[in-house]
Amino acid sequence: MEDGLIVVKVGGSEGIDYAAVARDAAALWKQGRRLVLVHGGSAETNRIAEALGHPPVFLEHPGGLTSRLTDRKTLEIFEMVYAGKMNKLIVELLQREGVNAVGLSGIDGRVFEGRRKKAVKYIENGKLKVRRDNLTGSVEKVNTELLNLLLGAGYLPVLTPPAISYEGEAMNTDGDTAAAQVAVQMQAEALLLLSNVPGLLRNFPDESSLIAEIPADRVEDFMNFAQGRMKKKVLGAADAVKGGVGRVVFGDARVEAPISKALAGAGTVVR
């Protein structure tokens, strides 16, 4: 399995060193490592949405997860930042390192396909409400044929939300769970979820309370320790290990050689 595919998800929060991610990805790629990158763009989307006078709104769901309210205008801003600015930034960084990267959103070639949520439940002022205008959904089907076509021809795929519904509508989707689906459906050796923390912390935000290892059959028990966006990473990890991915690592994307370090076991390893 040492030459299996590695799926690397790089978050979109503040502090992430994309140049370091690209340098490390290029070094591994040139050693013959097969990689697929998946990235976010949340913090930059918030900034651009504010600047364009359409500030972000987040919905709080029963169970404690939150998500971006995605009306059509938000979706267009989301596409500008994720598929335009962030995706092309990462592709350009890889090209400068001599790697022939190809950036795709989930709607290109239906790379991330799934069911749109027709009704989204959320809590406002303590009351349960429902919205039907939210353009969101979850990835069920990854176009592994297209990814294998590109990998086989020597291209490094760089993937980003949005996803596409079975009816052909663009929709916001969570990048961590999309990356988990890529890892499962591509039968990846490992899934690395890199963000602006060193891993899962027992006492967030105390970085010295890092949880070094989680047994694969106990991932959901550790949900209590997950704060904010880390909740979706833990859910993604649970999906991935259930789906047969050998290991999942929550690693730090603020450091030099972030992919190599996570592969070597730095961060929180789920296996």
Add this chain to the structure above:
Amino acid sequence: MEDGLIVVKVGGSEGIDYAAVARDAAALWKQGRRLVLVHGGSAETNRIAEALGHPPVFLEHPGGLTSRLTDRKTLEIFEMVYAGKMNKLIVELLQREGVNAVGLSGIDGRVFEGRRKKAVKYIENGKLKVRRDNLTGSVEKVNTELLNLLLGAGYLPVLTPPAISYEGEAMNTDGDTAAAQVAVQMQAEALLLLSNVPGLLRNFPDESSLIAEIPADRVEDFMNFAQGRMKKKVLGAADAVKGGVGRVVFGDARVEAPISKALAGAGTVVR
């Protein structure tokens, strides 16, 4: 040659009916026509650049051509609009029509590769000046291997600037001349340059003065009639016919079935 490849460039000016372009492209694609789309995004880039407080600046070059001054911030806005908003809009429209489109910028897979202009001459207040910070260049090499890989697997490529320099830098490039290079290097049967005018007009903007046909060996003589952005389309047409493309049509993208109409000879035909 009836089953040859058709390269369709859809401009980025006001008034273009992208839904009609997608419907027509889908109908032709389902009849077995091989297509590559190339698109612009100039008007929307101007709007977003204004909204983000970084208004567009155009340089006037010796000879009468103009181009967008592209500093790094402008390039990022350009990528957001061309590769994010416009590209994903067109891909989604095609997906809704049941065509598995794949959107790529010129930096993805080095689809549009060329030389960056290290120094750009322009005229300001009647004086010839030079700028060296402009991130622009022209497409010399099209990655036909990647385009054929996608076409062969049943994907319709939807291409957009920016291009990439030989050194791996993203750079603004003219979409019409990029489309002409795609047509030449893919040995296309025809290149359709669709915009918000019915074709080349003898007395711009009088639409009744449409020039119906231009002999291939006299394209440059007709440069006198080209106004504004049409100048680059005429130059693109000259490149394409010199490069062996059977015919070039300047057609109208504001009408129903714009691709079929241009293929049937509506507009200005260069052959």
